[in-house]
Amino acid sequence: MTQNQIFILYAITAFVWVFTSVSIAIFITYRILEKYNNYGDSSCKLDDYSMSGIKYKRSNDNVVPEEKSYHFNVFGENPYEDRVHSIPEQLLKNSEKKDQED
Amino acid sequence: MAVLCSNCSGKLIFNPATQKLECANCGSFFSPEDVRDLNADLHSKYYDTRVYICGHCGAEVVTSDSEASTFCVYCGNPAIVFSRISKEYKPDGIIPFQVTKEDAIRYVKLRFLKNPMVPKEVKEKLTPGNIRGIYVPYWIINAAFSETDMLSGEVKNGKRTEKRWYARAGEVKLKNVPVDGSKILNDDISMKLEPFYLEDTKVFDEDYLNGFYSNTSDTSYNELRTSAAERCHKLYAGDVVKDIPAKNVKIEDSIYWVDIQDDPIYIMMPVWFFTFKYDGKPYTILINGQTGKVVGTMPWKQKSLYMITGGLTVLTLAVMSLLFVALKYNFFGLSTFYNHAIIGLMSFASFVLTRGITGIVRIFKNLKLTQSEDIFKYVKKRQE
Numbered sequence: 090m091t092q093n094q095i096f097i098l099y100a101i102t103a104f105v106w107v108f109t110s111v112s113i114a115i116f117i118t119y120r121i122l123e124k125y126n127n128y129g130d131s132s133c134k135l136d137d138y139s140m141s142g143i144k145y146k147r148s149n150d151n152v153v154p155e156e157k158s159y160h161f162n163v164f165g166e167n168p169y170e171d172r173v174h175s176i177p178e179q180l181l182k183n184s185e186k187k188d189q190e191d
Numbered sequence: 192m193a194v195l196c197s198n199c200s201g202k203l204i205f206n207p208a209t210q211k212l213e214c215a216n217c218g219s220f221f222s223p224e225d226v227r228d229l230n231a232d233l234h235s236k237y238y239d240t241r242v243y244i245c246g247h248c249g250a251e252v253v254t255s256d257s258e259a260s261t262f263c264v265y266c267g268n269p270a271i272v273f274s275r276i277s278k279e280y281k282p283d284g285i286i287p288f289q290v291t292k293e294d295a296i297r298y299v300k301l302r303f304l305k306n307p308m309v310p311k312e313v314k315e316k317l318t319p320g321n322i323r324g325i326y327v328p329y330w331i332i333n334a335a336f337s338e339t340d341m342l343s344g345e346v347k348n349g350k351r352t353e354k355r356w357y358a359r360a361g362e363v364k365l366k367n368v369p370v371d372g373s374k375i376l377n378d379d380i381s382m383k384l385e386p387f388y389l390e391d392t393k394v395f396d397e398d399y400l401n402g403f404y405s406n407t408s409d410t411s412y413n414e415l416r417t418s419a420a421e422r423c424h425k426l427y428a429g430d431v432v433k434d435i436p437a438k439n440v441k442i443e444d445s446i447y448w449v450d451i452q453d454d455p456i457y458i459m460m461p462v463w464f465f466t467f468k469y470d471g472k473p474y475t476i477l478i479n480g481q482t483g484k485v486v487g488t489m490p491w492k493q494k495s496l497y498m499i500t501g502g503l504t505v506l507t508l509a510v511m512s513l514l515f516v517a518l519k520y521n522f523f524g525l526s527t528f529y530n531h532a533i534i535g536l537m538s539f540a541s542f543v544l545t546r547g548i549t550g551i552v553r554i555f556k557n558l559k560l561t562q563s564e565d566i567f568k569y570v571k572k573r574q575e
Contacts, residue, residue: 101533102515102533105533105536105537105540106508106511106512106515106536107508108537108540108544109507109511109536109537109539109540110504110507110508110511111504111544112540112541112543112544112547113503113507113540113543114500114501114503114504114506114507115500115543115544115547115548115551116543116544116546116547116550117503117547118496118499118500118503118547118551119546119547119548119550119551119554120550121308121499122308122491122496122550122551122554123550123554125303125305125306125308125309125489126303126306126308126309126488126489126491126554127488127489127554127557127558128302128303128485128486128487128488129383129384129477129484129485129486129487130383133382133385133386133426134426134429134430135363135365135426135427135429135430136430137386138365138366138367138368138426139363139364139365139366139426140364140366141363141364142363142430143361143362143363143427143430143431143434144361144362144363145359145360145361145434146360146361146362147339147358147359147360147361148358148359148360148361148434149357149358149359150355150357150435150436151355151356151357152341152356152357152358153356154341154356154443156356156358157341157358157444160339160341160358160360161339161341161444161446163360164339164360165339165446167448168337168362168448168450169335169337169448169449169450172450174450174451174452174453175453175454176412177454177455177457178236178280179280179407179408179457180330180408180410180411180412180415180455181412182280183408183409183410183411183412183414184411184412184413186409186411187411187414
């Protein structure tokens with residue numbers, strides 16, 4: 090093995106070693122900040138608010154990305170467009186206030 | 192307005208520990224349901240509030256009794272002036288505070304204050320004077336939600352990993368979803384405060400507000416629908432990815448709609464706000480007034496962080512050097528694994544580095560949310 094090859098081998102090893110050390114140090118720092126400084130990530134799931142879960146109208150695996158426009162065209166209309174509901178007075182008042190501000 | 196003690200005409204304050212109104216003067220206590228404000232019209236849709244405006248961030252701080260507000264509960268600035276007495280719509284219900292101010296301080300202490308990276312000045316600011324209880328308005332909705340997604344995921348094919356595409360369209364019926372009804376609170380933060388347990392909801396009685404601040408709902412119906420759609424999308428997205436038979440599933444594109452069913456319920460939820468300034472920036476840590484859940488990111492001493500990261504790097508480097516010596520001099524026959532070790536370490540380091548950097552970026556994002564001026568700017572942006 091020539092001197093150059095030995096040098097390159099040592100340089101690669103040193104890079105791997107330093108890279109691994111810095112990576113591990115950054116990861117542990119993140120875990121420390123996560124544990125001691127950051128709190129309250131959301132823990133709510135769909136099951137907490139729905140008894141029946143998602144009912145799929147279409148469930149296709151192995152589609153091609155070009156199918157997206159077809160897929161969105163078929164299922165891309167507001168299914169609730171014509172539904173009318175009663176709105177609480179507080180929300181109506183806020184809407185009026187917003188209209189006046191605009 | 193404020194209800195007075197029937198024994199001594201002293202001011203009554205709601206005590207979360209006893210769930211009673213207590214007289215600060217003579218110590219008598221009463222159930223909120225039993226106390227009747229002689230000035231109040233029981234059948235009125237409205238109740239009286241005192242509104243203060245913060246000259247710094249523009250927030251409206253609302254109190255229901257005669258207590259004067261001395262600083263903004265959102266940004267901690269004392270530049271707050273009395274604006275008006277306002278009649279507000281009575282909410283349908285209220286979850287009274289169950290966590291006392293002392294408990295709230297204890298929960299924050301338990302979470303953050305043993306951490307040597309939290310600056311001493313911040314620890315000293317955790318006093319009863321810097322904590323305020325606010326009833327935050329929420330709308331409880333029942334909704335039908337429909338979403339169409341294009342997703343991608345990774346599947347093993349022999350030794351190779353292939354990216355595949357998936358299509359899903361579905362509908363879900365949701366019940367009792369809380370949606371934040373106030374623009375001052377970022378929806379991401381209010382979502383983190385959950386869960387609130389609706390079983391504790393009482394019929395709204397303004398006596399529960401005594402001793403606390405409140406914020407009335409200022410969102411329009413369209414804004415509520417937008418917030419509700421985002422809220423439902425987050426819940427839906429968490430579930431739809433589980434339906435894909437692949438790894439590292441991502442939603443590449445989606446469209447969705449929400450239909451809020453009749454009569455959303457207007458409820459006041461209890462939240463403790465701990466506001467302080469550090470290094471010229473305002474911070475707000477929130478505590479769920481029902482469960483005690485702490486939400487927020489504490490600032491840290493930069494010097495401590497650099498020392499920890501530097502120390503860990505040196506330590507791991509020392510351990511790695513020992514491993515190198517073992518490989519080099521063939522201790523335990525390790526040198527035969529040299530090439531495998533290099534490849535393995537690089538893969539491991541890349542994985543760990545990605546996780547570490549992604550995590551730190553997320554924590555910085557949360558820290559920005561905790562800095563309430565940023566919350567306010569975010570809210571302003573949403574209003575535009």
